[in-house]
Amino acid sequence: MLNKKSVDDINVNGKKVLVRCDFNVPLQEGKITDENRLVAALPTIKKLIADGGKVILCSHLGKPKGEAKPELSLAPVAVRLSELLGQEVKFAADPEVVGPNAKAAVEAMKDGEVILLENTRYRAEETKNGEAFSKELASLCDVFVNDAFGTAHRAHCSNVGVTQFVDTAVVGYLMQKEIDFLGNAVNNPERPFVAILGGAKVSSKISVINNLLDKVDTLIIGGGMAYTFSKAAGGNIGISLCEDDYLEYALEMKKKAAEKGVKLLLPVDHRIGDAFSNDCNIQIVKSGEIPEGWEGMDIGPETEKIFSEAVKDAKTVVWNGPMGCFEMPNFAHGTAAVAKALADTDATTIIGGGDSAAAVNILGYGDKMTHISTGGGASLEFLEGKELPGVAAANDK
Ligand SMILES: Nc1ncnc2c1ncn2[C@@H]1O[C@H](COP(=O)(O)OP(=O)(O)O)[C@@H](O)[C@H]1O
Numbered sequence: 022m023l024n025k026k027s028v029d030d031i032n033v034n035g036k037k038v039l040v041r042c043d044f045n046v047p048l049q050e051g052k053i054t055d056e057n058r059l060v061a062a063l064p065t066i067k068k069l070i071a072d073g074g075k076v077i078l079c080s081h082l083g084k085p086k087g088e089a090k091p092e093l094s095l096a097p098v099a100v101r102l103s104e105l106l107g108q109e110v111k112f113a114a115d116p117e118v119v120g121p122n123a124k125a126a127v128e129a130m131k132d133g134e135v136i137l138l139e140n141t142r143y144r145a146e147e148t149k150n151g152e153a154f155s156k157e158l159a160s161l162c163d164v165f166v167n168d169a170f171g172t173a174h175r176a177h178c179s180n181v182g183v184t185q186f187v188d189t190a191v192v193g194y195l196m197q198k199e200i201d202f203l204g205n206a207v208n209n210p211e212r213p214f215v216a217i218l219g220g221a222k223v224s225s226k227i228s229v230i231n232n233l234l235d236k237v238d239t240l241i242i243g244g245g246m247a248y249t250f251s252k253a254a255g256g257n258i259g260i261s262l263c264e265d266d267y268l269e270y271a272l273e274m275k276k277k278a279a280e281k282g283v284k285l286l287l288p289v290d291h292r293i294g295d296a297f298s299n300d301c302n303i304q305i306v307k308s309g310e311i312p313e314g315w316e317g318m319d320i321g322p323e324t325e326k327i328f329s330e331a332v333k334d335a336k337t338v339v340w341n342g343p344m345g346c347f348e349m350p351n352f353a354h355g356t357a358a359v360a361k362a363l364a365d366t367d368a369t370t371i372i373g374g375g376d377s378a379a380a381v382n383i384l385g386y387g388d389k390m391t392h393i394s395t396g397g398g399a400s401l402e403f404l405e406g407k408e409l410p411g412v413a414a415a416n417d418k
């Protein structure tokens with residue numbers, strides 16, 4: 022259980038509450054293309070409204086790097102949030118974020134009203150966790166709530182710096198839910214506990230592999246990461262992704278798994294292509310037998326069976342990273358098979374954010390998973406066993 026004060030431990034009636042959310046949503050021509058992060062923020066916002074707080078929302082969007090870039094304004098988020106909430110969310114348009122417009126808008130608020138500040142990254146100090154902007158944000162409110170799990174691995178003004186200048190800094194429901202699911206899964210899992218890792222690079226997931234080997238019963242490695250393991254074992258991998266600097270590391274991880282009695286499952290076959298494109302020529306070959314000029318793009322059908330079988334009797338499954346180049350339909354089979362296997366188990370299934378969450382949703386299995394995290398980088402750092410600065414900064418219980 023997260024040992025931090027939450028919105029349930031405070032009384033915000035008549036108070037100004039600054040709520041840090043992660044509204045960093047994908048936008049295409051001003052339209053929000055995935056609103057999961059907005060929907061996930063609603064429970065905390067509704068609770069604060071119901072308690073009679075003056076609710077001041079803030080977030081970053083993209084990387085404007087200290088410039089007030091109009092295409093990265095949070096204005097479209099205010100519009101969609103109003104619809105989702107069934108109540109107006111006023112947008113405090115202000116290039117300084119906490120400038121005269123925002124201050125006036127906050128002063129005019131009545132209890133139960135909601136406003137959204139402009140993109141916090143319009144200010145260059147935000148990502149440097151600077152004191153001046155942290156103080157400006159704190160000056161707007163009586164109480165600070167951090168509900169931005171997706172940003173919890175960053176130490177910025179609006180989620181960490183601000184907490185130094187307010188008396189009360191608590192976490193919201195989304196933050197609590199994310200940490201409870203991920204924390205329980207990793208530290209107190211119902212067994213068998215299976216972790217599935219995929220994606221492109223071993224180097225980006227070294228600490229995750231190492232940390233999970235101390236905790237899981239089975240570790241499954243697919244995706245582009247698998248070829249470094251295959252080459253390390255003497256296999257031919259053609260022009261598949263490989264990180265030659267990590268061959269030794271791959272062997273060490275195999276050794277660690279054996280010493281710990283952890284079942285480490287790697288692909289036994291692959292779907293390979295003669296070009297990095299959906300329409301290339303495709304073959305299915307055994308692992309370690311990829312011809313020159315060909316590239317491993319997905320796990321093969323035999324591997325799909327083995328991986329699916331391995332999660333069948335699991336009681337907890339954590340999944341981070343696709344099994345292949347799932348963006349190309351011809352190489353989405355492995356990711357789809359694993360998603361289906363997870364959907365079919367009665368295990369607690371937790372999907373790390375980013376690509377895996379997108380894949381599960383695109384493939385239509387979203388509502389079959391126990392928990393899909395709103396954080397990519399944040400969930401990965403949590404799985405690595407790191408302390409998240411955004412969580413650490415909140416008041417202890
Ligand atoms: N066999 C593969 N070859 C090349 N890219 C792959 C392969 N398998 C998965 N990927 C790619 O990995 C990307 C996801 O990587 P991600 O989960 O962000 O992890 P990482 O941090 O390891 O790069 C996806 O875009 C997917 O297409």
Ligand SMILES: O=C(OP(=O)(O)O)[C@H](O)COP(=O)(O)O
Pocket residue numbers: 043045083084171172175374375395396397398399
């Ligand atoms: O979308 C985010 O990260 P994610 O893509 O790793 O989930 C967060 O909003 C953090 O954004 P940042 O990586 O620009 O600091």
